[in-house]
Amino acid sequence: MAVKINFDNSGIPELPTFILSKRNGNHIGVLNNITQTQLRENMNSSFDSSFLVYKVLNETICDLWxxxxxxxxxxxPEWDKWLQISVDIEEEDNCIKNVSAVSLQEEELSQILLHEIEINTEHDIAKDDYVPTVFYDENNIKASLLHRLLADKANHYKIIHVDDSLKKIQRSFSFDNKSIYDAFQEISEELNCLFVFGERNETYTNVVPRTISVYDLESVCKNCSHREEFMTVCSKCGSKDIKDGYGKDTTIFVSTENLAEEINYSTDIGSIKNCFRLESGDDDMDATIININPSGTRYLWNIPQYMKDDMSEELVKKLDSYDRQYEYYQNDYEENLDNNIVNLYNQLILKYRIYDENLCTIVT
Known part of the structure; x- marks a missing residue:
């Protein structure tokens, strides 16, 4: 899990290779003209890196500028890490791009919001289809906390490992207007477990590893399944047959001095949204929004061309096809209503128009 920094014969750290890629995993090329690289990894938070890229350095042009x-x-590739970048442009004597990179999986999941999610609460239990929910049940996803959080908006993420000692734990949670990543962090604190993103196993073959693994940080008695922190002898049954909790929180921090800025252009990529959820505050209005929205939901999507440029050709074709169909139904489509239905409707309008003169018949 932890990155391993290699050193050359002189004891100087060897810099990793940064391959610029599209979001579908297709490689564009290897970045050059990189200086002042910083790396930081924590077990309980995202991996991040920052560095400067010069447009021209020692008379060498950055090919991918x-x-x-x-x-x-x-x-x-040295660590099989996938990072999402944000870029600030600095202009002085040379053009410089200040690149900040954060683990792709954490960035994606921190932008996907959960709304009105109730797990084992009074509202959840009151539902007709309520099923007691445990932490993880691969055979019954309706009774699995992890699956319920991912089901609607992040089902492209695959759960590849959960420690057995965590699977049957049952707790109550409420999540509203909270990201999936923040929900995982809250669960992590409640259960004392560790979420790890981007690992691989023998069955996962996607180029970009959108995966989730969960490890127990507490020791577990193999005799009676009792969980406890830093346990060498089980306080419940006295057994010494103990499975230790996972790992130790270790931080690697490399720091270099930043270049002074003259002109700075920056974008808050965390504020870039392409999906909005409409809320009216009234159940009837919510239902109206859902009825008039062609998608049949309260969500509005906007995917600009620069995002499509990083998508697979197949996905772009699907999106473009949907947009064309949407425009057709918005502007050109004409509903052919059954004449009998129209006549019956008009009769009702004429009958009740004496109470409301604004009622109008349908002209065919």
Missing amino acids: DQIDDLKILHV
Whole structure:
């Protein structure tokens, strides 16, 4: 899990390879003209890196200069890390791009919001289809906390490992207007477990590893399944057959001095949204929004061309096809109503128009 920094014969750290890529995992090329690289990894938070890219350095031109943009991703093959980047441009004597890169999985999940999610609460239990929910049940996703959080908006993420000692734990949670990543952090604190993103196993073959693993940080008695922190002898049954909790929180921090800024252009990529959820505060209005929205939901989507440029060709074709169909139904489509239905409707309008003169018949 932890990155391993290699050193050359002189004891100097060897810099990793940064491959600029599209969001579907297709590589664009290896970045050059990189200086002042910083790396930081924590077990309980995202991996991040920052560095400067010069347009021209020692008379060498950066071949990918024009393609280093916000929301591109970097692949670090030495560690199989995938990072999402944000870019600030500095202009002084040379053009410099200050690149900040954060783990792709954490960035994506921190932008997906949960709304009105109730797990084992009074509201959840009151539902007709309520099923007691445990932490993880791969055979019954309706009774699995992890699956319920991912089901609607992040089902492209695959759960590849959960420690057995965590699977049957049952707790109550409420999440509203909170990201999936923040929900995971809250669960982590409640259960004392560790969420790890981007691992691989023998069955996961996607280029970009959008995966989730969960490890127990507490010791577990193999005799009676009792969980406790830092346990060498089970306080419940006295057994010494103990499975230790996972790992130790270790921080690697490398720091260099930043270059002074003259002109700075920056984008808050965390504020870039392409999905909005409409709320009216009234159940009837919510139902109206859902009825008039062609998608049949309260969500509005806007996917600009620069985002499509990083998508697979197949996905772009699907989106373009949907947009064309949407425009057709908005502007050109004419509903052919059954004449009998129209006549019956008009009769009702004429009958009740004496109470409301604004009622109008349908002209065919």
